[in-house]
Amino acid sequence: MDGFIQEVKNFKQEWPEIRFIDLIFPDINARPRGKRIPIEALDKVYKGVYLPLSTLSLSVHGKVVEEAGLGEAIGEPDHICYPILGTLTPTFNPEVGQIMLNMMDRKGEKETLMSPRVVLAQMMERLHANNLFPVTAIELEFYLIDKNRNDKGEIQPPVNPIHQGREFKSDVYNIENLDDYADFLSDLNFAAQAQGLNTSGALSESAPGQFEINFNHQADVINACDQVIYAKRLIRQVALKHGFDVTFMAKPFADEAGNGMHIHLSVLDEHGHNRFSDSQGDCSPFFYKTLTAMLAMMPESMALLCPNVNSYRRFCPMMYTPTRADWAENHRGVALRIPMSDSKNRRIEHRIAGADVNPYLLAVVVLSGLLASQQFGPEQCPPALDEHAASLPTRMADALRTLSSSELIGMYLPQDFVSLYTACKDTELREFEQAVTPLEVEWMLHSA
Numbered sequence: 001m002d003g004f005i006q007e008v009k010n011f012k013q014e015w016p017e018i019r020f021i022d023l024i025f026p027d028i029n030a031r032p033r034g035k036r037i038p039i040e041a042l043d044k045v046y047k048g049v050y051l052p053l054s055t056l057s058l059s060v061h062g063k064v065v066e067e068a069g070l071g072e073a074i075g076e077p078d079h080i081c082y083p084i085l086g087t088l089t090p091t092f093n094p095e096v097g098q099i100m101l102n103m104m105d106r107k108g109e110k111e112t113l114m115s116p117r118v119v120l121a122q123m124m125e126r127l128h129a130n131n132l133f134p135v136t137a138i139e140l141e142f143y144l145i146d147k148n149r150n151d152k153g154e155i156q157p158p159v160n161p162i163h164q165g166r167e168f169k170s171d172v173y174n175i176e177n178l179d180d181y182a183d184f185l186s187d188l189n190f191a192a193q194a195q196g197l198n199t200s201g202a203l204s205e206s207a208p209g210q211f212e213i214n215f216n217h218q219a220d221v222i223n224a225c226d227q228v229i230y231a232k233r234l235i236r237q238v239a240l241k242h243g244f245d246v247t248f249m250a251k252p253f254a255d256e257a258g259n260g261m262h263i264h265l266s267v268l269d270e271h272g273h274n275r276f277s278d279s280q281g282d283c284s285p286f287f288y289k290t291l292t293a294m295l296a297m298m299p300e301s302m303a304l305l306c307p308n309v310n311s312y313r314r315f316c317p318m319m320y321t322p323t324r325a326d327w328a329e330n331h332r333g334v335a336l337r338i339p340m341s342d343s344k345n346r347r348i349e350h351r352i353a354g355a356d357v358n359p360y361l362l363a364v365v366v367l368s369g370l371l372a373s374q375q376f377g378p379e380q381c382p383p384a385l386d387e388h389a390a391s392l393p394t395r396m397a398d399a400l401r402t403l404s405s406s407e408l409i410g411m412y413l414p415q416d417f418v419s420l421y422t423a424c425k426d427t428e429l430r431e432f433e434q435a436v437t438p439l440e441v442e443w444m445l446h447s448a
Helices: 002-014 039-047 053-057 116-129 175-180 182-194 221-241 285-305 309-314 359-375 396-404 408-412 415-434 438-444
Strands: 020-026 032-038 049-052 078-083 096-103 133-146 199-204 210-215 244-247 261-268 327-329 336-338 348-350
Touching (some): 002 039, 020 039, 039 078, 039 096, 049 053, 049 096, 096 221, 116 133, 133 359, 182 199, 182 221, 285 336, 285 348, 285 408, 285 415, 309 396, 348 359, 359 408, 396 415, 408 415
Parallel strands (some): 327 336
Antiparallel strands (some): 020 032, 078 096, 133 261, 261 348
């Protein structure tokens, strides 16, 4: 309690113009849910705030998934939530701050294992107990898009604010393009610094209106995921100010690159030595064991990394999106890329997830490979660019079925959480498949 009171006191002194606080609880899709309160009421938040347990089982469009069993069937009960120290920050709105909440179990004694953030926290405890101290860095891609649709009602790239022409061509790493969007990027970077986000700048990505924001590596993996939640919210707010819409859809345009969320992983021991390198600076046996475990778990974890129907649209030829559980050094077409680095900075880049992934679940999947490495020997690691690498499920139904029957995933994630997740996603998929799309009407209206 004392730590929270002091944090609130310091925050009010640093940001005296703030009048309201958003109490944020990320749902299973990592969408911020919660309440807005006057800042005068913030001092009492340490006593707890009540939210429905069903907040954990909301669909991607914000509806309670009754099939998950946390809503009407049990009376829509409230659970108490407590503020998370260190997450009190300003927002882009100069009058509004924000803080994250943790939801507790039925008795209010422990954090609920239904929360992805808590699943990750438990994973971190297991890793530290095994002398494994992961360090991560996240890359997040997004599209700026026009707030207006085209004549067909489709989303479209933005109008360049300097040249006043619509973006239409890919121009990877174009520095001048960053200058064209300098006002947007300047506001974004300034606000990110004010929020304490550990970012290292933005770059122009592979498609018209697409950008990537990079986070510096850090040992606090949970905080790194918290920052993704805040960063998405911030990007949306800044884009709106500058007349843009923004999307983190995995595949918003059929003929352009998708939005990915890549995560870089290295692992230290208690002395700060990189466990992926041996004493001679070469790849260690642990490095190869971890690669083997990650590859073995990859097909079973696809449903967690690709949470929506649209997620699977990313996996198409010539778009640097892997469709097999493979690895290689300095190769962007594989699932696990080993970037160029020295022995101190040796790391694995996990390239499966889209920008729509829940960052806590992305971290859980990647880190579970560290624990699962104990079940493999280095000699089991397949060769780089293995022609016989397992194919990944690239349809949502197949991915969910594979997750439900997984033995490895069940060893490292709570079964109750996996059941909750699959219930929510099965329901979303069924609802999606029941919709009649304009394309099938066009194809079948007079040909059936």
